[in-house]
Amino acid sequence: MEFAMDAMTISRTTAPCASPHAKNASPADPLDADSPFDDVVITTSRALCRLALVATETGARFQREAEPHDPMAWLLAPRRMFGGSTAFEACLEREHFMRALLLHGLSLGLDADPDEIDSLLDDPIETRGTGRRSRGGPTAGSVALPRLYTASVLRSTSGTMLQAFHASVASSVDEFRDRLEAKFGPAAAQGAEIGTGFDPAAPIVLALVPAAVAKVLRKVERESATPKYGNFAVTIEHRLQA
Numbered sequence: 001m002e003f004a005m006d007a008m009t010i011s012r013t014t015a016p017c018a019s020p021h022a023k024n025a026s027p028a029d030p031l032d033a034d035s036p037f038d039d040v041v042i043t044t045s046r047a048l049c050r051l052a053l054v055a056t057e058t059g060a061r062f063q064r065e066a067e068p069h070d071p072m073a074w075l076l077a078p079r080r081m082f083g084g085s086t087a088f089e090a091c092l093e094r095e096h097f098m099r100a101l102l103l104h105g106l107s108l109g110l111d112a113d114p115d116e117i118d119s120l121l122d123d124p125i126e127t128r129g130t131g132r133r134s135r136g137g138p139t140a141g142s143v144a145l146p147r148l149y150t151a152s153v154l155r156s157t158s159g160t161m162l163q164a165f166h167a168s169v170a171s172s173v174d175e176f177r178d179r180l181e182a183k184f185g186p187a188a189a190q191g192a193e194i195g196t197g198f199d200p201a202a203p204i205v206l207a208l209v210p211a212a213v214a215k216v217l218r219k220v221e222r223e224s225a226t227p228k229y230g231n232f233a234v235t236i237e238h239r240l241q242a
Contacts, residue, residue, distance in 0.1 A: 050097040059071040081099050
C-alpha cells in the first residue's frame with residue numbers, strides 16, 4: 001500500500017472542510033483558527049480511523065494512477081455511492097467506509113452505483129487463510145473452467161522500481177500470462193510469480209492489498225466460474241523512484 005501524504009501541498013486554495021452532518025452549513029477553512037461557532041460533531045475513535053483511512057487510500061490511489069482529480073475535492077463532493085452525501089460525511093459509518101475502500105482498491109472510477117458495490121461486499125461466509133495456490137492445471141479430459149489467477153510482479157527500469165499485484169479471471173495460465181505481458185511487458189511477466197486462487201498471507205498481498213479488496217478476491221475465487229466475473233481484474237502497483 002502506498003501512502004502519499006508527503007506529496008500533499010497545503011495552501012490557502014486547499015478545498016475547505018465541510019462539517020459532517022451539516023450539509024447546508026458554510027464550509028469551515030481548516031487553516032483558520034478554531035471558533036466557538038464551529039459545529040460540534042460527536043463521533044468515535046473508530047469512525048475517525050475510518051475517515052482517515054479513506055482519505056489515505058484516496059490520496060494514494062490518485063498519486064499511483066496519476067489521477068488529476070484533487071483527493072480533497074473528492075472527499076468533499078456529493079457522491080451517488082453515499083446516497084448524495086460526501087465521503088467526509090458518510091465514511092464515518094462502516095457501510096459507506098467499505099464502499100469507498102472498494103471504489104479505490106478496485107479503481108472503479110470516482111463514483112459508482114451503491115448496489116453494484118454492495119454486491120461485491122455481499123460475502124456472508126467469512127473465510128480466512130484458505131491460501132490455495134495450486135499450480136497444476138485441469139486434469140486430462142476435464143473442461144478448463146475460468147478461475148482466479150494472481151501474480152506478484154517486480155520490475156526495475158530507468159530508475160523506477162515497480163512492485164505490483166495483479167489478479168484476474170482467466171481460462172488458463174497461458175491466457176493469464178499473456179495478460180501480464182500486455183500490461184507489464186514480457187520481461188516482467190516472465191519473472192512474475194503466478195498462482196491460482198488467492199492467498200491472503202502472500203507477502204505481496206500483505207504489502208499492497210487492502211483488507212476490503214482481499215475480501216472481494218476471496219469471493220471471486222469461490223465464484224470465478226460464474227459469468228458475472230468473466231471480466232474481473234484488479235491491479236495494485238507501488239512505484240519507487242531511485
